[in-house]
Amino acid sequence: MKEQYFRIAKLMADSLITPLSDEEKRELEQWRESSIEREELYQFLMDRHNLEGEFIYSKRFERRVQWEFLLAKKNRVIRKRRFMHFMGYAAGVILLFVFGILLSHKGDDVSMELGVDNSLFSGTVLLLPDGDVIDLEQQKGNIEMATNKTLVFNEKDKVVYSDTVLNESAGIIHNEIFVPRGKNYQVELSDGTLVHLNSETWMRFPVIFEGGIREVEIIGEGFFDVISDEEKPFIVKTGLYDIEVLGTKFNVSNYDNDKFSRTVLAEGAIRIISEYKDYVLKPNQLFEYDISDDSFFIESVDASYFTAWKDGEFKFLDEPIESIMNVIGRCYNMDILFEDDEVKELVFTMFFRKYASVDTVINVLNGYEKIHIEKNRQLLKIKKCR
Amino acid sequence: MDDGVKIKYQFDENDLKKLFDEFFESLCGFASSYVKDDAQVVDIVQDCFLKLWINRDDISHGENLKSYLYTTVRNSCINILKKQKYKREDLSVIQSEIYLENSLIRIETIRLFYQAIEKLPPQTREIIFLALDGLRNQEIAGKLNISENTVHALKKKAYKRLKTSLGSNYYLFIFFSMVR
Numbered sequence: 001m002k003e004q005y006f007r008i009a010k011l012m013a014d015s016l017i018t019p020l021s022d023e024e025k026r027e028l029e030q031w032r033e034s035s036i037e038r039e040e041l042y043q044f045l046m047d048r049h050n051l052e053g054e055f056i057y058s059k060r061f062e063r064r065v066q067w068e069f070l071l072a073k074k075n076r077v078i079r080k081r082r083f084m085h086f087m088g089y090a091a092g093v094i095l096l097f098v099f100g101i102l103l104s105h106k107g108d109d110v111s112m113e114l115g116v117d118n119s120l121f122s123g124t125v126l127l128l129p130d131g132d133v134i135d136l137e138q139q140k141g142n143i144e145m146a147t148n149k150t151l152v153f154n155e156k157d158k159v160v161y162s163d164t165v166l167n168e169s170a171g172i173i174h175n176e177i178f179v180p181r182g183k184n185y186q187v188e189l190s191d192g193t194l195v196h197l198n199s200e201t202w203m204r205f206p207v208i209f210e211g212g213i214r215e216v217e218i219i220g221e222g223f224f225d226v227i228s229d230e231e232k233p234f235i236v237k238t239g240l241y242d243i244e245v246l247g248t249k250f251n252v253s254n255y256d257n258d259k260f261s262r263t264v265l266a267e268g269a270i271r272i273i274s275e276y277k278d279y280v281l282k283p284n285q286l287f288e289y290d291i292s293d294d295s296f297f298i299e300s301v302d303a304s305y306f307t308a309w310k311d312g313e314f315k316f317l318d319e320p321i322e323s324i325m326n327v328i329g330r331c332y333n334m335d336i337l338f339e340d341d342e343v344k345e346l347v348f349t350m351f352f353r354k355y356a357s358v359d360t361v362i363n364v365l366n367g368y369e370k371i372h373i374e375k376n377r378q379l380l381k382i383k384k385c386r
Numbered sequence: 387m388d389d390g391v392k393i394k395y396q397f398d399e400n401d402l403k404k405l406f407d408e409f410f411e412s413l414c415g416f417a418s419s420y421v422k423d424d425a426q427v428v429d430i431v432q433d434c435f436l437k438l439w440i441n442r443d444d445i446s447h448g449e450n451l452k453s454y455l456y457t458t459v460r461n462s463c464i465n466i467l468k469k470q471k472y473k474r475e476d477l478s479v480i481q482s483e484i485y486l487e488n489s490l491i492r493i494e495t496i497r498l499f500y501q502a503i504e505k506l507p508p509q510t511r512e513i514i515f516l517a518l519d520g521l522r523n524q525e526i527a528g529k530l531n532i533s534e535n536t537v538h539a540l541k542k543k544a545y546k547r548l549k550t551s552l553g554s555n556y557y558l559f560i561f562f563s564m565v566r
Binding site for chain 2: 002003005006008009010012013016017018019037041044045046048051054055057058059060061063066067069070071073074275277293295297
């Protein structure tokens with residue numbers, strides 16, 4: 001379709017330097033005479049000063065410098081692919097784990113009644129490299145992990161690595177934490193950085209940060225309050241993009257069943273390192289990555305709407321009901337079913353606290369008389385209001 | 387294929403560099419006709435080369451690289467404009483075929499012209515420019531302080547060189563070198 005344009009461009013470039021053959025001349029003339037715009041373009045390009053002007057102006061893009069940037073980005077793409085590969089593996093491990101719990105609860109009436117869903121995790125768990133699982137709801141106080149010789153402290157709703165004693169140095173040891181639906185948990189990492197983890201979130205981190213970099217991986221949602229250390233940049237990997245931090249507070253929402261992966265900066269400065277580009281985010285800016293087409297967008301927002309969950313509050317500003325229901329489902333551990341697809345796009349502005357019961361939240365939403373939510377045990381059915 | 391000696395050529399970093407040197411500024415100029423912010427323009431064009439690099443194994447099977455580059459850049463530009471919530475009227479003009487034709491031909495003509503011209507020795511280049519200004523051989527000779535015969539000879543030599551460089555479709559050359 002564009003072949004003709006390339007052909008015309010070549011004829012024009014030729015004609016600027018060498019005489020054209022009669023046939024070529026005719027071809028070019030035919031094209032020129034077919035519209036005023038074409039004739040104007042032709043006249044423009046036949047003027048040496050226009051050519052020079054455009055050519056010199058195009059030098060502002062600094063090809064040599066940009067080539068160096070391209071090389072750097074190209075190498076990062078390779079790293080990202082390795083991470084995605086790893087994530088596939090991690091998902092497999094979690095599945096195996098769920099299966100294991102299911103087997104061990106075979107005789108348990110309650111878990112049978114709940115069915116095979118996320119509620120199989122009664123509470124937040126730590127996954128150790130050797131496959132051991134620690135139930136953080138049950139084991140409070142000092143936890144000694146015999147296999148990797150790590151000692152951590154588990155308070156109410158918070159596990160602390162900042163006083164971690166590593167008895168024996170055996171390279172970098174990673175732990176994984178999994179917070180199920182309906183729960184929240186906090187992790188204080190070995191550098192003192194505090195991470196609030198929202199429901200249905202997985203994070204992998206080293207028990208002690210060694211080397212020149214602090215690196216964690218997350219699927220789900222976390223609010224990071226990072227301890228400043230200019231010598232050791234803090235990197236959060238989402239699998240879609242990386243977030244580089246010096247010392248700051250920000251929220252990452254990176255669920256694989258959401259349409260968008262979002263990072264919002266509350267304080268300080270972070271750099272988003274994506275497959276193709278880097279962006280420095282300012283406070284109250286939202287970086288929104290569209291998973292469906294790998295595009296992204298930066299917008300100014302009120303960061304408090306995105307971080308309220310860590311204080312047990314939920315704030316939505318013109319948010320589609322589909323994503324609101326995703327949040328409610330994770331927070332109250334409910335399954336969500338839309339009976340009418342067309343209501344998914346309806347937007348709501350609302351505010352609620354987590355200690356409100358799910359029934360209260362449903363009543364508020366039904367009160368708008370745009371949708372009707374019906375609760376049936378673990379299931380919320382959403383219909384159009386008739 | 388039947389005797390099994392077909393060697394698949396790997397599109398490597400040198401090929402990427404060649405393409406980058408050849409097209410980077412033109413693609414930026416092309417993107418500028420859609421997106422006004424230079425930083426965004428550079429991002430879009432970088433993306434385009436990265437996509438090419440990531441998909442290099444799929445593309446080498448016969449897609450016209452030049453078309454690929456321009457098409458990718460234009461699509462990214464239009465996507466960005468849509469996200470910026472431009473007014474509908476503006477976007478319909480910028481998405482039109484006429485707009486594409488105009489920008490593409492303008493950018494490509496300039497690229498091809500300079501690609502050819504830069505290979506010439508400085509004096510010959512100057513002769514070509516003066517001829518473009520409409521000067522005759524005699525006037526050019528006077529201006530450059532050389533004989534009319536020299537002007538004539540240099541022009542002839544230049545034409546010969548340019549015919550060969552313009553004649554070879556560079557993008558096709560790259561394509562063949564990728565699958566040879």
